[in-house]
Amino acid sequence: xxxxxxxxxxxxxxxxxxxxxxxxxxxxxxxxxxxxxxxxxxxxxxxxxxxxxxxxxxxxxxxxxxxxxxxxxxxxxxxxxxxxxxxxxxxxxxxxxxxxxxxxxxxxxxxxxxxxxxxxxxxxxxxxxxxxxxxxxxxxxxxxxxxxxxxxxxxxxxxxxxxxxxxxxxxxxxxxxxxxxxxxxxxxxxxxxxxxxxxxxxxxxxxxxxxxxxxxxxxxxxxxxxxxxxxxxxxxxxxxxxxxxxxxxxxxxxxxxxxxxxxxxxxxxxxxxxxxxxxxxxxxxxxxxxxxxxxxxxxxxxxxxxxxxxxxx
Numbered sequence: 001x002x003x004x005x006x007x008x009x010x011x012x013x014x015x016x017x018x019x020x021x022x023x024x025x026x027x028x029x030x031x032x033x034x035x036x037x038x039x040x041x042x043x044x045x046x047x048x049x050x051x052x053x054x055x056x057x058x059x060x061x062x063x064x065x066x067x068x069x070x071x072x073x074x075x076x077x078x079x080x081x082x083x084x085x086x087x088x089x090x091x092x093x094x095x096x097x098x099x100x101x102x103x104x105x106x107x108x109x110x111x112x113x114x115x116x117x118x119x120x121x122x123x124x125x126x127x128x129x130x131x132x133x134x135x136x137x138x139x140x141x142x143x144x145x146x147x148x149x150x151x152x153x154x155x156x157x158x159x160x161x162x163x164x165x166x167x168x169x170x171x172x173x174x175x176x177x178x179x180x181x182x183x184x185x186x187x188x189x190x191x192x193x194x195x196x197x198x199x200x201x202x203x204x205x206x207x208x209x210x211x212x213x214x215x216x217x218x219x220x221x222x223x224x225x226x227x228x229x230x231x232x233x234x235x236x237x238x239x240x241x242x243x244x245x246x247x248x249x250x251x252x253x254x255x256x257x258x259x260x261x262x263x264x265x266x267x268x269x270x271x272x273x274x275x276x277x278x279x280x281x282x283x284x285x286x287x288x289x290x291x292x293x294x295x296x297x298x299x300x301x302x303x304x305x306x307x308x309x310x311x312x313x
Contacts, residue, residue, distance in 0.1 A: 007038070074100075157187050
């Protein structure tokens, strides 16, 4: 049995409920990871409901996770559920935060929750989980949302990092998120060039918005109290379901899971990221999610051969 990766979906706009099951199938079938995908669900019917911000069942599986992929937005979970995420982070668990994970959690102004400081605008823990753990919270759209796409530009540090091994190009229809200032320990792997339109062939916009370019993928290694190891954190502000039609971005995310699971020495020269089954992602936008989908609808067929193309154990 391979390393255990838990993928947590829960955003209303960028279709994480489509992106993460697809990524999990690649990680399982091509790389031998054991994957669990969790969703925001209707508590009564169990149907996947990205607008349900208070209910992500199954978080207790984080107790056995070797790596977490987090793609949530403004979630307000009950303390008993949130504790599983907090415990995972505080024990130094590795994580890849995608897009809206910079503002993964939101609490009411006068919340008495023990975890209210994880709020994306927290004053007591400035910037909350996003800034304190991933390295940045929500700031603004830097590119024009829905009309200016993003081309990834690898940095010198990125070209040397195992997460970008075999990654040739990255492009996505989502716009570049603004980043105010990353912490000094952050290593930027990819910057985002704002393009004039919604095609990968479009030219970059001219002027200050692309000078300098804005970080879109970076990593951090944080001290873990009482341990010689460091907590491995990766963050990508590109990663909507439609962005993951980019083979390069899928490869970067797969490699990030190897890195987070501390088996980066096993990352192939060119990780296998071919789609497993069909993948026709929905364009980002509020209210656009597919209705009536159950978590079980994303499971691999029981008769399907689940032996990986190569073993990452």
